[in-house]
Amino acid sequence: GAGVSQTPSNKVTEKGKYVELRCDPISGHTALYWYRQSLGQGPEFLIYFQGTGAADDSGLPNDRFFAVRPEGSVSTLKIQRTERGDSAVYLCASSLTRTLNIKNIQYFGAGTRLSVL
């Protein structure tokens, strides 16, 4: 279909609550990446998947953050016991593979704006 789809586009929650953010990558893309963009900053890498497995989760800030991709397509980023500092735009990207070549690039979704009150 079209590009990378992220839902919801906006999420407002209260401190301490649990949230799930969804990413639907471009059909056929095997690599999927999550980033977090705080106000006035560039995106910050969180985790990426190759297929169903998390190939690198070194960017997750702490154990309150977790992501899954059970069938190798849609991914969900889960945040437990949300804190005000988690407020940011969460971006998802997908690419055909992880291979670096001229044709393979990361395509980004519009993001989910998370506000923790």
Place this chain on the structure above:
Amino acid sequence: AQSVAQPEDQVNVAEGNPLTVKCTYSVSGNPYLFWYVQYPNRGLQFLLKYITGDNLVKGSYGFEAEFNKSQTSFHLKKPSALVSDSALYFCAVSMYSGGGADGLTFGKGTHLIIQP
């Protein structure tokens, strides 16, 4: 650890003039360099990338960038700016390890403002 610096928070250029948005990087190995553009309330859009080969890379919308290994720079350029080029520009670097690319490391971004 790899890092990217975009030394200018904002660049102002008159329409029709050439533009340059600066980027320098720091990596321990061979870098793979990217430029993305972000319009308000929209996702990042890919402009161009350097993997290997010619140091001058041409991308979308008439943009180009020059890889300079000795100066560890990858500045974005365009010969003649358009008002529609006004947006937030991000430089990014990736390392290639094992089976493929790691996540991108981005700079803080540079606001490009083209004045009519």
